[in-house]
Amino acid sequence: MGITNILCQTLQSRSQDILNATHRVSTSKLLLQQLRNDGWSNLVENVKFFCLKHEIEIHDMSAQYVLGRG
Numbered sequence: 054m055g056i057t058n059i060l061c062q063t064l065q066s067r068s069q070d071i072l073n074a075t076h077r078v079s080t081s082k083l084l085l086q087q088l089r090n091d092g093w094s095n096l097v098e099n100v101k102f103f104c105l106k107h108e109i110e111i112h113d114m115s116a117q118y119v120l121g122r123g
Contacts, residue, residue: 088096104111 101111103109
């Protein structure tokens with residue numbers, strides 16, 4: 054009984070971990086979708102403001118990428 058009890062507890066713990074992970078993935082997915090729908094432009098503006106304030110170069114994200122030598 055002791056061995057099966059330990060096994061049962063381990064399996065329940067792992068099931069709980071899987072449920073927590075699944076919940077976190079679902080929550081993250083929802084939050085990212087909300088950011089895409091409502092907050093993306095606000096986030097970009099905040100990043101631009103931060104970069105200008107700290108004199109960080111802002112790259113043109115719409116420019117064509119050229120593969121360099123490396």
